[in-house]
Amino acid sequence: MEAISQWAASLCFAAVAGGLCQMLAPDSGLGRVLKLSISVFFLCSLLLPLGALELDFSDVLQTSQQEKSYELSEEITEEVNTEVYQMMEGQIEGEVQNFLSQKGITPVQINIDILQQGDSVMLMLDLLLEEKDRPMQAWMEEQMSSDLVQVSVHYTEGEKNNG
Structure with a gap:
């Protein structure tokens, strides 16, 4: 503020x-x-005094660049997480298929959802089996269910849902 008052005073003296x-x-x-x-x-x-003013907009530019880099970082993190979850779902599906095939169970369809809530991850396993595999349901639920895995079994004929 002092610089502006000095500039105004010098203009007045120059005019006089x-x-x-x-x-x-x-x-x-x-x-x-x-x-x-x-x-x-x-x-x-x-x-001349206007040329001597030091206008510093670097804070504004730096803040804008930081916001852009933060947004870009968030987008990349989200894309990487999506790809990692898709890879995990594919690997888990293969493991489930191998595990069930050892008992002679051939799933018609396997759906896997990975839910993340804070630091914990929950795996939702949805199996579609043939009616002939219904007697193995108790064994599957006992072997595959846990605190982190929820199993839901459906059948192609006369669907029955447990989980």
Whole structure:
């Protein structure tokens, strides 16, 4: 604020000095050159302090760049998490299929959902089996269910849902 008041005071002094000099200048050719010089002096005293101002917009630019990098980081993290979950679902599906095939069970369809709530991850396993595999349901639920895995079994004929 002090710089602005100093700039205004210097403009006032330059205007007073220029006005006095113009009143004292003769009307001849030399007087016109003096009046032109006084006008240039006043214009310089008006514009020169503006050139000395240090306008720093780096904080604004830096904040904008930080916001953009944060948004980009969030997008990349989300994409990586999605890809990792898809890879995990594929591997888990293969493991479930191998595990069931050891007991002679061939699933018609396996759906896997991975739910993340805070730090914990819950695996939702949805099996569609043929009716002939119904006697193995208790064994499957006992072997495959846990605190982190919820098993739901459906059958192709006369569906029955447990889980």
